[in-house]
Amino acid sequence: MSTLEIKGLHVSVITEEGAKEILRGVDLTIKSGETHAIMGPNGSGKSTLAYSIAGHPKYTITSGTVTLDGADVLAMTVDERAKAGLFLAMQYPVEVPGVSVSNFLRTAVTAIRGEAPKVRTWVGEVKAAMTELSMDPAFAERNVNEGFSGGEKKRHEILQMELLKPKIAILDETDSGLDVDALRIVSEGVNRVKSNQNLGIMLITHYTRILRYIQPDFVHVFAGGRIVEEGGPELAAKLEENGYAEYTTA
Amino acid sequence: MALATTNYLTPTGREEAWRFTPLNRLGGLHDSSVSLNDRISLTYQSLPSGVEISEVNASDLPSIATTDDQVNLRVRETVTQVLRLKIANNAELTEPIFLNRKVVGMAPEASRVLIHAGINSHATIVVENTGDAIIAEEIEIKLEAGANLRFITLQEWDSKAVHVARHHAILEKDSTFTSYVVTVGGSVVRILPTVEYRGPGTSADLCGLYFATDGQHLEHRVHVEHAVPNAKSRVNYKGALNGISARSVWIGDVFIKAAAQGTDTYELNRNLLLSDGARADSVPNLEIETGDIVGAGHASTTGRFDDEQLFYLSSRGIPAEEARRLVIRGFFAEIVSKLHLADVEERIMNRIDLELATVNS
Numbered sequence: 001m002s003t004l005e006i007k008g009l010h011v012s013v014i015t016e017e018g019a020k021e022i023l024r025g026v027d028l029t030i031k032s033g034e035t036h037a038i039m040g041p042n043g044s045g046k047s048t049l050a051y052s053i054a055g056h057p058k059y060t061i062t063s064g065t066v067t068l069d070g071a072d073v074l075a076m077t078v079d080e081r082a083k084a085g086l087f088l089a090m091q092y093p094v095e096v097p098g099v100s101v102s103n104f105l106r107t108a109v110t111a112i113r114g115e116a117p118k119v120r121t122w123v124g125e126v127k128a129a130m131t132e133l134s135m136d137p138a139f140a141e142r143n144v145n146e147g148f149s150g151g152e153k154k155r156h157e158i159l160q161m162e163l164l165k166p167k168i169a170i171l172d173e174t175d176s177g178l179d180v181d182a183l184r185i186v187s188e189g190v191n192r193v194k195s196n197q198n199l200g201i202m203l204i205t206h207y208t209r210i211l212r213y214i215q216p217d218f219v220h221v222f223a224g225g226r227i228v229e230e231g232g233p234e235l236a237a238k239l240e241e242n243g244y245a246e247y248t249t250a
Numbered sequence: 251m252a253l254a255t256t257n258y259l260t261p262t263g264r265e266e267a268w269r270f271t272p273l274n275r276l277g278g279l280h281d282s283s284v285s286l287n288d289r290i291s292l293t294y295q296s297l298p299s300g301v302e303i304s305e306v307n308a309s310d311l312p313s314i315a316t317t318d319d320q321v322n323l324r325v326r327e328t329v330t331q332v333l334r335l336k337i338a339n340n341a342e343l344t345e346p347i348f349l350n351r352k353v354v355g356m357a358p359e360a361s362r363v364l365i366h367a368g369i370n371s372h373a374t375i376v377v378e379n380t381g382d383a384i385i386a387e388e389i390e391i392k393l394e395a396g397a398n399l400r401f402i403t404l405q406e407w408d409s410k411a412v413h414v415a416r417h418h419a420i421l422e423k424d425s426t427f428t429s430y431v432v433t434v435g436g437s438v439v440r441i442l443p444t445v446e447y448r449g450p451g452t453s454a455d456l457c458g459l460y461f462a463t464d465g466q467h468l469e470h471r472v473h474v475e476h477a478v479p480n481a482k483s484r485v486n487y488k489g490a491l492n493g494i495s496a497r498s499v500w501i502g503d504v505f506i507k508a509a510a511q512g513t514d515t516y517e518l519n520r521n522l523l524l525s526d527g528a529r530a531d532s533v534p535n536l537e538i539e540t541g542d543i544v545g546a547g548h549a550s551t552t553g554r555f556d557d558e559q560l561f562y563l564s565s566r567g568i569p570a571e572e573a574r575r576l577v578i579r580g581f582f583a584e585i586v587s588k589l590h591l592a593d594v595e596e597r598i599m600n601r602i603d604l605e606l607a608t609v610n611s
Binding site: 056078095164 | 562568
């Protein structure tokens with residue numbers, strides 16, 4: 001049982017006009033097996049929250065704490081956060097020319113597990129995970145994210161999540177750019193990892209569409225750099241109906 | 251014994267062709283007052299059938315290309331015995347031919363090699379340079395009609411080596427020339443890969459890789475002259491620099507003469523600066539005298555590590571140092587993987603890891 005606890009998180013970025021505060025006091029607790037949907041309009045700071053937890057150097061934490069099972073996440077390097085059990089599925093996965101998917105996956109899994117996986121079981125493990133995500137085996141020989149379609153990039157993110165077995169995963173707009181079939185495949189992948197590994201999920205999205213496939217336990221409305229309303233799945237239905245207008249025009 | 255030279259001037263560094271080169275570090279290779287030893291310095295283990303290597307009097311084997319490069323002219327004046335490698339017509343060599351540099355010390359020396367690829371022959375030649383030497387070199391390569399030659403030179407020198415070389419390839423019709431210039435060692439290395447087209451249907455693919463660290467000046471000046479119709483050239487050089495005094499120079503001169511209709515050419519140079527102070531000069535140069543061509547283009551980029559790539563890899567648990575290693579191996583993989591020599595590829599990648607790990611203060 002793991003707990004990611006975010007308390008009073010304030011985050012700034014440096015712009016040409018100086019430091020600009022994006023997150024203005026975020027409080028959120030996610031436990032194993034729970035799915036929290038973070039919903040909000042564009043520019044509300046949802047992605048900043050995701051990248052700040054993962055440790056992107058662009059973001060400066062000005063106050064607040066983030067802990068995973070009591071350990072200070074903000075004191076960890078980016079790779080240490082992943083080793084501690086955090087995973088960020090990115091909205092825009094980055095191309096890494098000349099590095100094959102298979103080499104990348106093996107290097108990452110070796111780093112996370114602390115030892116190289118046994119060759120025989122590893123090949124089967126990757127193959128099985130790829131099959132479940134309807135990925136062509138030839139995919140493993142392509143360079144990381146290079147020339148991938150939107151759907152392929154997102155499947156590749158979920159493939160990594162399946163193999164790296166995090167405790168808490170942050171899915172940043174995983175639904176963006178997916179057609180219905182891809183959305184279903186990716187969502188099934190997320191649900192499978194969740195039930196197999198008792199994963200805790202922070203599901204960041206703008207639209208309610210993905211919530212038809214991934215059932216949230218909690219819905220948080222994010223606006224102006226903080227959570228402005230919380231509820232159960234019924235809150236998503238209300239957002240579907242009314243949009244974010246009431247949160248942004250206040 | 252070499253005679254005093256008379257028909258060229260010692261470069262001063264003000265000439266366009268020499269303005270980037272640290273002449274005071276050339277060990278006298280360019281200096282008419284310094285005599286060069288005359289010695290054949292390449293050796294070989296075994297030769298497959300279809301290949302013949304011999305030492306020929308220079309007077310019986312004049313150079314086949316013209317040049318105004320001063321060091322090259324000194325080589326021609328100095329060398330009395332030329333190493334000639336002949337590949338028989340129609341020979342299909344499945345295994346590469348390795349030529350190894352035999353180093354005997356730090357006295358400046360000169361070397362001339364002539365490679366002759368027979369009609370419709372198929373071969374790979376690998377020149378391996380290791381150790382420390384001060385050497386000026388001319389390698390001329392003649393591809394007869396329909397020949398296909400892969401020519402690989404590896405500059406894995408030790409840290410004091412000075413190497414100034416010109417590789418001149420002459421392509422008769424329908425021949426295909428591929429060159430890989432890999433320069434990871436040496437104090438000063440200056441290589442001039444040049445291509446001269448003599449017939450249509452010819453193709454040259456010039457690839458290079460260099461990695462300069464502190465104290466290294468690595469210079470590659472590619473010269474491709476399209477003078478006949480329907481020939482193709484591709485140039486792709488990639489470099490990395492790590493260290494405050496690391497220097498690289500890449501010049502890519504591509505000329506499309508009026509007679510060269512149907513030319514298809516593209517040249518590319520990419521540099522990665524891995525530390526402050528490192529300097530990469532990159533000058534692509536395209537001159538076109540006819541508009542009747544298939545395509546002509548060039549690109550040059552010099553930049554730093556992509557932080558987003560490093561973040562992506564680190565966010566998957568990969569430590570920063572290993573992430574850098576993966577990215578740099580990936581950067582060079584495009585060139586290295588095409589060598590199709592497993593041992594050499596592994597050796598170069600390991601050398602790249604070492605160059606990257608060099609601590610830069």
